[in-house]
Amino acid sequence: MTVQEESPAPVLRVRDLVKEYGEGDARVRALRGVSLDVERGDYVAVMGASGSGKSTLMNILGCLDVPTSGTYLIDGADAGRLDEHQLAVLRNRRVGFVFQSFNLIPRMSALANVELPLVYGGIPQAARRERALAALEQVGLTDRVHHEPNQLSGGQQQRVAVARALVTAPALLLADEPTGNLDTASTGDVLEIMDRLSASGRTIVLITHEDDVAAHAKRVIRLVDGEVVEDRRQAPVDGPPPRLPQGEDAA
Amino acid sequence: MNRIEILRFALRGLLANKLRSALTTLGILIGVAAVIMLVAVGEGSSRSIQQNIQRLGANTLTISPSFSGGGGGGVRGPSGGGGNTGPRTQARQLSLADAKALTDRTLAPSVKSVSPIVNAPSATAAYGAASHTIAHFVGTYPSYFEAVNKPVSEGTYFFNDDVLAARKVVVLGRTVAGELFGDADPIGRRISVSGVPFTVVGVLKASGSTGMQDADDVAVAPLPAVQQSLSGFGPLGQIVVQATGAGTTTTAQAEVTAILNQRHGITNDNPDYRILNQATLQETVSEATGTFTVLLGAVAAISLLVGGIGITNIMLVTVTERTREIGIRKAIGAPRSAILGQFLMEATLLSLVGGLSGVLVAFVGTRFSVAGIEPVLVPSSVVLALGVSLAIGLFFGSYPANRAAKLRPIQALRDE
Structure with missing residues (x-):
């Protein structure tokens, strides 16, 4: 698979994003005018200490939260102008979300969890099953499809969550500290999957506070107190991610 | 997202907590069975009194x-x-x-x-x-x-x-x-x-x-x-x-x-x-027993109402308990209608299953005579009790379901 050609509209375009919490004296400005573009095929790591606003940014990018002011275009669509139903469709089709705490639905098998976005997307059952199995294969969990989340290790659960985020073939994969709750070995597994996805042309935005994790990205953005203080490119947008394992160069 | 999927989600939700679902169903069951049986007993006693009057000549x-x-x-x-x-x-x-x-x-x-x-x-x-x-x-x-x-x-x-x-x-x-x-x-x-x-x-x-x-x-x-x-x-x-x-x-x-x-x-x-x-005696007596039947039915209807409130209560608990799950579902693109449908369906299933088993219990119960009175099943009471139980499911389920559907995904996800 080759890297897709750049389309005129970036996957993400964020302008002057401001998010405030609370009222009066208790008001906290989590984001103070963040502007950023993410090109198709890019692999961006957003770094920052806790309280720097990186999670807030992520929630807004994933359409889980609304900004106090500023505009946000995802795949050319203005998220601020969409109604609730359109937002649900957008979350379903354009964005795949991976959470720090996995957020799988308990008492549902890995397969059912991965199928869930397709159910809400209105995909027929046979096609759903096929795509879910393919996504689970991509994360290397073919032998665990009928296990429930509590029968899986943390790393395996996070891989199921990645498969769930991928299954709708979203334009953007958002990962909020995906390795935050994982041991070293599992962290390696998940990051390898991310690298491979990036190599196959998927656009990824990842939040982390670990330099090791950020080293995998093509571009690193550093947030401090709700503002972008550093925007560093580590590898070209249309090239492979810097830490891709040898011999798997998709370009 | 079609109806069958919603039904499957609802069933899964109910089966996840079998005892709770069963007890809630029991509330409706008792209500429906009480309505049908008490009306049947009222009708039976009224008929037996009339028969006794007729037996007098x-x-x-x-x-x-x-x-x-x-x-x-x-x-x-x-x-x-x-x-x-x-x-x-x-x-x-x-x-x-x-x-x-x-x-x-x-x-x-x-x-x-x-x-x-x-x-x-x-x-x-x-x-x-x-x-x-x-x-x-x-x-x-x-x-x-x-x-x-x-x-x-x-x-x-x-x-x-x-x-x-x-x-x-x-x-x-x-x-x-x-x-x-x-x-x-x-x-x-x-x-x-x-x-x-x-x-x-x-x-x-x-x-x-x-x-x-x-x-x-x-x-x-x-x-x-x-x-x-x-x-x-x-x-x-x-x-x-x-x-x-x-x-x-x-x-x-x-x-x-x-x-x-x-x-x-x-x-x-x-x-x-x-x-x-x-003839006049018969009229008077059937008027009196009619009032009696209405009274019995009213008492039973109250128990049906209590069962309905039980459904609201349980659904509210369910929604609170599954706030995080609702958040996850929303984050991966569940539209509001799907969440609303799922919880409304859960409530309706509870009341429908309760109602149907209540009818079943009533059918069995009315085969025995109560205090010398042969209960007579009144078909309209069966239809009414079932209909009311279904309406109760929809009505009392709509508040918790709405609350679930209205949750903002980020708030729901932060819920621990």
């Missing part, structure tokens, strides 16, 4: 003396008689002549038969060593059997000849025959009633007990025989008049009233006798 009027009527009963005017209201000095009792007058075909064309009745006080019947105090020892004419609907099961009735000859023959009720003869055949035996010998000619068919009274604790003998030996030739206890048909009871009542008013010299609205019309 179809199309009959029972005339009995009334001591409060007229100027009778020793109530005299303060002026000592001759007052302008013209009180009579004495209320007249019912006599055999009154009964005979009622048989007049031209004055009372709607009257089919007239049976004068005397009651023997405390008649103790004895046969060999066995003895029994008969609750109702009745002296009357043969037409009585038809008028009050008392057929014989063994032997025969007595006939007009027996009445004319004042023969001492008797037809016993089932209870009396059982007490005196046990399993032996009583026909043709001689019993003594307060020392007077009577020959048993027949046994009445058992009619069952009517509430407090045993309708089979009776004995029926020819009128003159009872008068001669037991009650004396005093006034009649009652006169039973049978009308020619169901439609003529009211006409018959008017005719009887006219004849008796004339014979007793009654001009005002205060006669010295009472006429009990079976």
Whole structure:
């Protein structure tokens, strides 16, 4: 698979994003005018200490939260102008979300969890099953499809969550500290999957506070107190991610 | 996202907490079963009362003396008689002549038969060593059997000849025959009633007990025989008049009233006798039992309502408990309608399953008689209870479901 050609509209375009919490004296400005573009095929790591606003940014990018002011275009669509139903469709089709705490639905098998976005997307059952199995294969969990989340290790659960985020073939994969709750070995597994996805042309935005994790990205953005203080490119947008394992160069 | 998927999610949600779902269902089950069964019991008791009334005799009027009527009963005017209201000095009792007058075909064309009745006080019947105090020892004419609907099961009735000859023959009720003869055949035996010998000619068919009274604790003998030996030739206890048909009871009542008013010299609205019309009695009683049934139904409906509130309660708990799950579902693109549908479906399933099993329980329950009453299933109550339980599911489920659907994904996800 080759890297897709750049389309005129970036996957993400964020302008002057401001998010405030609370009222009066208790008001906290989590984001103070963040502007950023993410090109198709890019692999961006957003770094920052806790309280720097990186999670807030992520929630807004994933359409889980609304900004106090500023505009946000995802795949050319203005998220601020969409109604609730359109937002649900957008979350379903354009964005795949991976959470720090996995957020799988308990008492549902890995397969059912991965199928869930397709159910809400209105995909027929046979096609759903096929795509879910393919996504689970991509994360290397073919032998665990009928296990429930509590029968899986943390790393395996996070891989199921990645498969769930991928299954709708979203334009953007958002990962909020995906390795935050994982041991070293599992962290390696998940990051390898991310690298491979990036190599196959998927656009990824990842939040982390670990330099090791950020080293995998093509571009690193550093947030401090709700503002972008550093925007560093580590590898070209249309090239492979810097830490891709040898011999798997998709370009 | 189609209906089948929503149904599957709802089922999965309910099965995740089986005990809780079962208990909530139980609330609705009890409510629905209570509504159907109590209405059935009400209907059954109303029917059994009506049957008992009918058993007393179809199309009959029972005339009995009334001591409060007229100027009778020793109530005299303060002026000592001759007052302008013209009180009579004495209320007249019912006599055999009154009964005979009622048989007049031209004055009372709607009257089919007239049976004068005397009651023997405390008649103790004895046969060999066995003895029994008969609750109702009745002296009357043969037409009585038809008028009050008392057929014989063994032997025969007595006939007009027996009445004319004042023969001492008797037809016993089932209870009396059982007490005196046990399993032996009583026909043709001689019993003594307060020392007077009577020959048993027949046994009445058992009619069952009517509430407090045993309708089979009776004995029926020819009128003159009872008068001669037991009650004396005093006034009649009652006169039973049978009308020619169901439609003529009211006409018959008017005719009887006219004849008796004339014979007793009654001009005002205060006669010295009472006429009990079976048809009016039936109407009154069915009105009363109707009210009773409504009352029972209302009590049961309250329990159905309580069951509905139970559904709201459980659904609210479920929504609170699964806030995070709702957040996840929303984050991966579940539209509001899907969340609303899922929780509404869960509530509806609870109430529907509860309602259906309630109907089932009620069907089984109404097969047993309750306190001697045979419950009668009323189809409309089944439909109503099921419909109401379904509506309760939708109505009481909509609040929690709405709350779930309205949750903002980020708030729901932060919930721990």
